[in-house]
Amino acid sequence: MADNDGTEHADPEEMPDTEELEEPSVAKEAGEEPKAPQPQGEEPSHHAVGIGVIDSDPDDTEE
Numbered sequence: 001m002a003d004n005d006g007t008e009h010a011d012p013e014e015m016p017d018t019e020e021l022e023e024p025s026v027a028k029e030a031g032e033e034p035k036a037p038q039p040q041g042e043e044p045s046h047h048a049v050g051i052g053v054i055d056s057d058p059d060d061t062e063e
Helices: 020-021
Strands: 046-049 052-055
Touching: none
Parallel strands: none
Antiparallel strands: 046 052
């Protein structure tokens, strides 16, 4: 069986140059990644039960 590096069918025009492969793949520095907003500390207004969601406020009128 011949050695196969997976490029036998690749078009040489579509393959990136070695210089392009050496460049980092991210546009921002490591310390510049976006941060998630901090939670406000409030309790959630609902909670999951099984695969559904129910209101956590028991003051709703039940009939």
